Amino acid sequence: MQIVFMNRLSKQSGDSAGEFAQLWIGEEEGNWRLGWREFGENQESADSLWYEGTSWNEMLGVYRHELAVKMGEGYRPLIDGVFHEEESLAGRNQEQLKLQYYSEQHANESVYEELCAWRRRKAASERKAPYLLASNRLLRLLGTFLPKTEEELLQIPGVGETKAAQYGLEILAITSAAERSHSFPLSWVSAEIDEESFTSWLYKQKEIKYKKQLERLRLRRVLLEGIADGCGMEELKERSASSRREILEAVEELEKDGYIVDSLIDRELASMSGAEQEAVWNAYQELGDTLLKPVLHKVYGEEITSAGSLDLYYERLRLIRLRFRRENEGTPGLAPHPQEQA
Template sequence: MQIVFMNRLSRISGADQEVFAQLWIGEEEGHWRLGWREFSGTEEMGDNLWYEGGSWNEMLCVYRHELAVKMGDGYRPLIDGSFHDEDSLTGTRNQEQLKLQYFSEHHGNESVYEELCAWRRGKASSERKAPYILASNRLLRMLSAFLPRTPEELLQIPGVGEGKASQYGGDWLSITSAIEREHSFPLGWVHQAVDEERFMAWQYKQKELKYKKQLERLRLRRVLLQGIEEGLGMEQLKAQGGVSRREVLEAVEELEKDGYSVEKLIALEMADVSPNEQADVWTAYELMGDTFLKPVLYKAYGEGFSPAEGLDVYYERLRLIRIRYRRGQAVQLGVATNF
C-alpha cells in the first residue's frame, strides 16, 4: 500500500502534556484505506482504521467527518486546509457572522424565540408557505438574542435583507423591541465576548454535523442504486436505507438529476396505476407546469379530491411521474438545441 497523504495533529491533554496523532490515506490498486494513529510520548498507540473500500467519495466523506470530530476534541493539524473542501473557517466577514450565530445559540432569549416561532407558524399557514421560507431557526435565534428595536438595527442581523425587513420586519420588531436588553448596536462587541477556543470547537461541531449528513446521503444513494438494480420497491428501499419513503423519494429524484437510471423503480411502482391515470397526470403537468404538485393533483384528479386513504400515495405517484416528465422535457430540449 502506498501512503498518498499524511498529516500530523496535536492537542494538549492534562498537565499540559501534548498528545500527537497521524492521519493517513493509503491506496493500492484503487482500494483506499484511511486511518488514525495516536502517540503518547514516544509510545505508538496503534492504528484506528476509519475506512477501507473502493469509493474515493465515500472515503473523503468519512475523512472529513472523523477529522471534524477529532478537531472538535481539540486536535489541531500541522498542515492547514485539512478538510480539502470549499468551506473555510477563515475570512473576516464569515468569522463575524459565525460568531453572531454562535453567540445567539448560547445567549438567546428562549421565550422570545418561542414567540417568534409561533409567529412563523401562523404566518406560514396564512400565506401557505413553508415555514423555513419565511425565516430559518438560525435567524429567529439571532433575533431573540440581539433584540433589535429599529429597522436599522434589524438590518444588521445576518439573513435580514431589505426584502425580508419590509415584509416581516414590523412583526419581528413588535416582538423583540418589547424586551429589555443589556447590549447595544452595532454588534462589534460580540467579537470580544466570544471565547475563541469554545468558538473554534463549536465550528468543528458544525462541520461534523454537516459531513455526517453528507456521509449518510452518500451511503443512502449507494443502497438505493443497488436496490433499484435488484428490482426492489419503495417499501423495501425504505427498510434497507433506514429512512422514510419521503426521504427515499427525494434521494431517487436526486439520482435522476445526476444521470442515474431510476426507471426500473418507477415502472415497478406504476405497475398498478392505470395508463389513463398516468396520462391524466402527464397532461396536468403539460398544462400546469411541474414546479408545484397541488395544482397538478387537482387538475388530474379533480378539485377537492380527498380519497379515504389520504393524499400521500397520490403525491408519491405525482413525483414519480414527474421524474419521467422532466426526463422527457430534457430530451425534447436536447433535440431542439441540436437543430
C-alpha cells in the same frame, strides 16, 4: 498498501505537552483505507480504521466527517489544508458566524420561545411553512441581540428589507419589549468570544454538515444496489432505514445525475392504469412540471384534497415527472409516452 496521504495533528491537554495523532489514507488495488492513530503519553498508539472500501467519494465523506469530529475535540493539524478544497474558516462570513455562535451561547430563551410562538401563528394565518418566515437560527439571533428599531433589525443576518417590511413591526414589538445590556452595531461581539472555543464550534458545524453529506452518499449507494436488484420502494425503505419521501428525493437526484431508475419506476407504476398515466402526462404538458398540486387537481379533481392521505398520489406524480423531464430534455434512452406503453 501504499500511503497516499498522511498528516500529524496535536491536541493541547491542560498544562501537558499535549497529545498527538496521525491521519492517513492508503490504497491497494483500488481499495481505499482511511485511519486514525493516537499516541498517548506512554507512546503507545491506538488505531482506528475509519473506512475500507472501493468508493473514493464515500471515503472522502468519512474523512471529512470524522476529521471534523476530531477538530471539534481540539486536534489541530501541524500542516494546514486537511480539508483540501473546503472553504477557509476565515472567509467573508466570519462575522456572521461569530454572531451565530454568540447567540447560541447567550440565548434569551423566553424571547426565543415568544418569537417561535409568533412564527407559528403567522405561518398558520398565511398558510406557509414556518421556516419560510424565519429559521430557528434567525429567531435565536433576534432573541439574543434584541433589536429595537428597524435600523438595528436590518443589522441581524438573515433580515433583509423585504422581511423587515413584511414582519418588522411584529418582530420588534417582541424584541424591543425585552431589556438588553448591549448596544448596536454588534462589532463588540468578536471581542467577547474565546477564539479557541469558537474554532471548535466551527468544526462542530462542519461535523453536522459532513454527516448529512455522508448519509446522502450512503443512501445513494444502497438505492443503486437495491434498484439493480429489482427492489421497489418498500424494499428500499427496509434496506436504507429511510422514509419513502427521503428515498424518492434521492431517486430524483440519481435521475438528475444520469443514473437509470426505470426498473423502479416500472415497478411502482405497475398498478396504475395506462389511461391514468396518460392523464398525468398530458397535465404536465399543459401545466408544466414545476408544481405538483395543479397537476393533482387537473387529473383527480379538487375534491381529492379531502380524500385522506395523498402521499401515494404525489409519489406517482413525481415518478412520472422523472420520465417526463427526461423526455423533454432530449436525453438518450427516453422512456416511451404512456400511450405507447398501453
